[in-house]
Amino acid sequence: MSITIKDVAKYADVAPSTVSRVIANNPRISEKTKEKVRAAMDELGYHPNFIARSLANQSTQVIGLVTPGSSDVFFQNPFFPTVLRGLSEGAHEKQYALQLVTGQNEEEIYNGVVQMVQGGRVDGVVLLYSKVEDRILIYLRDRKFPFVMIGKPFNFVDEITHVDNDNFQAAKETTEYLIEMGHERIAFIGGDKDLVVTVERLLGYQGALKQADIDQKEEYILHQSFLREGGQDAVCELMELPLEFRPTAMIVADDLMALGVLNTLNELGISVPEDISIISFNNVLMSEMSRPPLSSVDINIFELGYEASKSLIQRIEKPDEPFKRVIVPHNIVKRFSSGFIKL
Amino acid sequence: MSITIKDVAKYADVAPSTVSRVIANNPRISEKTKEKVRAAMDELGYHPNFIARSLANQSTQVIGLVTPGSSDVFFQNPFFPTVLRGLSEGAHEKQYALQLVTGQNEEEIYNGVVQMVQGGRVDGVVLLYSKVEDRILIYLRDRKFPFVMIGKPFNFVDEITHVDNDNFQAAKETTEYLIEMGHERIAFIGGDKDLVVTVERLLGYQGALKQADIDQKEEYILHQSFLREGGQDAVCELMELPLEFRPTAMIVADDLMALGVLNTLNELGISVPEDISIISFNNVLMSEMSRPPLSSVDINIFELGYEASKSLIQRIEKPDEPFKRVIVPHNIVKRFSSGFIKL
DNA sequence: TTGTAAGCGTTATCAC
DNA sequence: GTGATAACGCTTACAA
Numbered sequence: 184m185s186i187t188i189k190d191v192a193k194y195a196d197v198a199p200s201t202v203s204r205v206i207a208n209n210p211r212i213s214e215k216t217k218e219k220v221r222a223a224m225d226e227l228g229y230h231p232n233f234i235a236r237s238l239a240n241q242s243t244q245v246i247g248l249v250t251p252g253s254s255d256v257f258f259q260n261p262f263f264p265t266v267l268r269g270l271s272e273g274a275h276e277k278q279y280a281l282q283l284v285t286g287q288n289e290e291e292i293y294n295g296v297v298q299m300v301q302g303g304r305v306d307g308v309v310l311l312y313s314k315v316e317d318r319i320l321i322y323l324r325d326r327k328f329p330f331v332m333i334g335k336p337f338n339f340v341d342e343i344t345h346v347d348n349d350n351f352q353a354a355k356e357t358t359e360y361l362i363e364m365g366h367e368r369i370a371f372i373g374g375d376k377d378l379v380v381t382v383e384r385l386l387g388y389q390g391a392l393k394q395a396d397i398d399q400k401e402e403y404i405l406h407q408s409f410l411r412e413g414g415q416d417a418v419c420e421l422m423e424l425p426l427e428f429r430p431t432a433m434i435v436a437d438d439l440m441a442l443g444v445l446n447t448l449n450e451l452g453i454s455v456p457e458d459i460s461i462i463s464f465n466n467v468l469m470s471e472m473s474r475p476p477l478s479s480v481d482i483n484i485f486e487l488g489y490e491a492s493k494s495l496i497q498r499i500e501k502p503d504e505p506f507k508r509v510i511v512p513h514n515i516v517k518r519f520s521s522g523f524i525k526l
Numbered sequence: 527m528s529i530t531i532k533d534v535a536k537y538a539d540v541a542p543s544t545v546s547r548v549i550a551n552n553p554r555i556s557e558k559t560k561e562k563v564r565a566a567m568d569e570l571g572y573h574p575n576f577i578a579r580s581l582a583n584q585s586t587q588v589i590g591l592v593t594p595g596s597s598d599v600f601f602q603n604p605f606f607p608t609v610l611r612g613l614s615e616g617a618h619e620k621q622y623a624l625q626l627v628t629g630q631n632e633e634e635i636y637n638g639v640v641q642m643v644q645g646g647r648v649d650g651v652v653l654l655y656s657k658v659e660d661r662i663l664i665y666l667r668d669r670k671f672p673f674v675m676i677g678k679p680f681n682f683v684d685e686i687t688h689v690d691n692d693n694f695q696a697a698k699e700t701t702e703y704l705i706e707m708g709h710e711r712i713a714f715i716g717g718d719k720d721l722v723v724t725v726e727r728l729l730g731y732q733g734a735l736k737q738a739d740i741d742q743k744e745e746y747i748l749h750q751s752f753l754r755e756g757g758q759d760a761v762c763e764l765m766e767l768p769l770e771f772r773p774t775a776m777i778v779a780d781d782l783m784a785l786g787v788l789n790t791l792n793e794l795g796i797s798v799p800e801d802i803s804i805i806s807f808n809n810v811l812m813s814e815m816s817r818p819p820l821s822s823v824d825i826n827i828f829e830l831g832y833e834a835s836k837s838l839i840q841r842i843e844k845p846d847e848p849f850k851r852v853i854v855p856h857n858i859v860k861r862f863s864s865g866f867i868k869l
Numbered sequence: 870t871t872g873t874a875a876g877c878g879t880t881a882t883c884a885c
Numbered sequence: 886g887t888g889a890t891a892a893c894g895c896t897t898a899c900a901a
Contacts, residue, residue, distance in 0.1 A: 230644030235878030258607035301573030578894030
């Protein structure tokens, strides 16, 4: 149906292989024939067929994107579109396309990955999350299929190229900041316990407390899934504590959750930051727009995606280079939801 | 490298074509050989190579997704992840994969689409937007390449399969609702003027006013890009009007924008809904979480995506069926940002 | 019911 | 420098 390399060859009066070489800009072809062939391609409106090329090359120039099993929740979070933009930009620069694994649950997604990989649909895969035990990761690793991960691998840190923030340090600094503001009763509302990022941040939080000789309280550590309802439940739990044990500050895993927290506190007649300080993670667009504007740790989500694409493409094109770890800087953006403890 | 159909054939002691037929579940193959071949496939861990299959079939089982040129803005909006979920679910049901067109601006995206289409990477395309003049649409139409659009086509409505809300009606009902609440000075803050959805909603708004014999005021109609800053600018402009001309109600194109509006009004010391009623479109997660919770027109974004996938796949698989139009229902969710006009 | 062989549109290895 | 020709892994007439 479409114009093929053969049509161009005939039209330019050369062999198909010559046309192929012109496309690849092979230096052994004379400028003259190059011109001639290019003219023919323009004339006929030729576009190379990626599928045929992929088959011959054993390479597709496509990157597969894997979201966590609970993709509905994940998609809702502003993290997703931003990281996607980063991935897209990184891929585009190197002429790679992005393909999404579809599926409602873990099982479907796992099968989707296997199909993609074994089916030769993609040259590499980006895992947009890091979980504690992950079949997909194990599968990819066992097959030695090129992949990178956004987040810190739970195992084999040195054998998996990954792009991450220093979440331990970020949480530690955040906690220290609150301690400097005079807070000692600091709650930690983390995300899912089997997400590595949660674990890392919890450790950072605990590290800061220990260093400041502040006792840790079990009741201050809560885990909720990354959604606003989570935030609400957590607040209620904390606010049921006797007044003298209630936290004066809270570190929240995610801005969206923090929004829920803010709302719930508002309903309970507790003011932020007067009665309680809030600081969350991600610094998405909305964090500026809440009332009060949220203090939030900016983790450079776009950069995370961008670096992930670049690193994956490097792994695909130079598989023998060593695994690497890219740390994207974070910084605490202080707005109005956090401040000195009231006396 | 990988296990191919030939390996399976040898192992099962049949011809490659037989294996192929077993995969396709061709009824002319005896149950016995089917069993034998399947056993061999399991034994060897065979997975069909999609690329080769695509080349032979001239079909990829991949759907291309096209975002508007200003994809950074588009991605930020919660509309995107939700419609993506819908698309993903619809595609998954029919075993199609999703591929994203990458590119920062209109030009790059256009080129991306051409590459995708001519390169045979996708069997069809979903346009996630509808613009007034759109090169990409014209290109696809001219080539008679299967595509569907989310939104109402500006031209050729009967010759383009599309999935849309009845935006005219939705805006009309919304305006009528405000009129019933006693409002007459109703502002309309729309999105980009070259988006068809904006045009449609504006018409609905105007239709309702006319029907109620309310004079239209130029100053009440504003166009802003779909972002929160837009909302803020718009409010300032409206609030500079002399008190007796200030609108008592506003229809806002998008929840995110409405959030900006809400914030700005708050800063100006204007209360919602006491001083001014606000109602917006999309009903995304956050609309419940604002203070006050936003009244919002739910346009069933997920459904929009889901139906788009399904319709596209139908077009791909049955290209001779007539073009169709799918209207996804909307409904007005009344929360606390809108109410009776104060006396 | 199953096997043979051509073809899908490229690239790459030879020759010349 | 350029042209045949054989892959790449699968599907699908056409034969048997």
